Amino acid sequence: MPSDDSLLAIDCNDLTFAWRDGDEPVLEGINLQLDRGDCCLLMGANGAGKSTFLRILAGKRLTKTRNCRILGQDVFMNPPGGVVYLGTEWSNNPVVRSDIVVSHFLDSVGGYRHRARRDRLLQILDVDLDWHMHEISDGERRRVQLCMGLMTEWDVLLLDEVTVDLDVLVRADLIDFLKNESQTRGATILYATHIFDGLGEFPNKICHIQLGKTPRALVHWKPNQADLFKVALEWLREDRILRREKEEAKGRMRGPKTDSSYKDAQTFFEKYDYSH
Ligand SMILES: Nc1ncnc2c1ncn2[C@@H]1O[C@H](COP(=O)(O)OP(=O)(O)OP(=O)(O)O)[C@@H](O)[C@H]1O
Numbered sequence: 001m002p003s004d005d006s007l008l009a010i011d012c013n014d015l016t017f018a019w020r021d022g023d024e025p026v027l028e029g030i031n032l033q034l035d036r037g038d039c040c041l042l043m044g045a046n047g048a049g050k051s052t053f054l055r056i057l058a059g060k061r062l063t064k065t066r067n068c069r070i071l072g073q074d075v076f077m078n079p080p081g082g083v084v085y086l087g088t089e090w091s092n093n094p095v096v097r098s099d100i101v102v103s104h105f106l107d108s109v110g111g112y113r114h115r116a117r118r119d120r121l122l123q124i125l126d127v128d129l130d131w132h133m134h135e136i137s138d139g140e141r142r143r144v145q146l147c148m149g150l151m152t153e154w155d156v157l158l159l160d161e162v163t164v165d166l167d168v169l170v171r172a173d174l175i176d177f178l179k180n181e182s183q184t185r186g187a188t189i190l191y192a193t194h195i196f197d198g199l200g201e202f203p204n205k206i207c208h209i210q211l212g213k214t215p216r217a218l219v220h221w222k223p224n225q226a227d228l229f230k231v232a233l234e235w236l237r238e239d240r241i242l243r244r245e246k247e248e249a250k251g252r253m254r255g256p257k258t259d260s261s262y263k264d265a266q267t268f269f270e271k272y273d274y275s276h
Helices: 050-057 088-092 102-108 111-124 138-150 168-185 228-249 260-271
Strands: 010-017 027-034 039-043 068-070 083-086 156-160 188-192 205-210 213-220
Touching: 010 050, 027 050, 027 188, 027 205, 039 050, 039 168, 039 228, 050 068, 050 083, 050 156, 050 188, 083 138, 088 138, 102 111, 102 138, 111 138, 111 168, 138 168, 168 188, 205 228
Parallel strands: 027 213, 039 188, 039 205, 083 156, 156 188
Antiparallel strands: 010 027, 010 068, 205 213
16 A cells, blocks of 8 residues: 555546547546545446446546546556456456356466455355356356455455345445455445445445536445435435436437327337237
8 A cells, every 4th residue: 555644545626528529528527535444335326427437447448637546646647556446347258257167267366366365255255166157147256256356455446336246145244344444454445336235334425426427525424324225315316307307408308209209110110010
């Protein structure tokens, strides 16, 4: 871990990102400052920009502005060591669905160098070293991914909804492990999720991404001060109203079409309807 303790773990100022030049930004004026040891939940509706933001922090997407730092270093130009990003796309990689034995797989990514942590994680995640990667379930594959990603002593962990397919016992043990990492080593965790069960004690901060912006950049959260689920529902209802207003102003609408375009669509689909 870098020795300068005054450095913020994550320091993101006024980050703006558009997928293409001239497009409306999907992230606009994002601010987030996390200290070492913070456990922060990233909340927001589907499409709000959480994954995009995490991938930018992980140095996987180039932004025009140079205003995102992790432990004092520019996330893209001078990426710091000690940052682990775990996202859902990993399990689509054909390599991790091929006929490799888990013990070989973990050794090929350095498991033998981190034996004590690896073995602790194998216990927590209940992983069988003899599994073959092409023969295991999605949740089991996810556990191998987490073991692989967490076995080094990371400083900053960027988690993008990778606990969704874990069973509740493994998930609860994993959350305890992560909280302990922040308390004992000062490791920092930014975790995007839609599932708040069992997370009441986890965050000390919450960041709400609302349609690509951060109106509630940092809510300081006391363990179990309120029901996270209820708070999320309230914020997401607010997000939906805002999104609808924004889309209506542009003449767009989600859901069923009621205008003449629907008749056109019906004619089009009837041509291909072989069900009668
Ligand atoms: N490759 C892409 N090209 C263009 N737009 C994209 C691309 N990937 C995502 N988007 C758009 O960027 C916006 C933010 O997507 P993002 O995946 O960051 O949202 P999210 O908050 O992580 O959503 P979810 O909760 O569903 O995972 C969405 O409007 C999405 O449609």
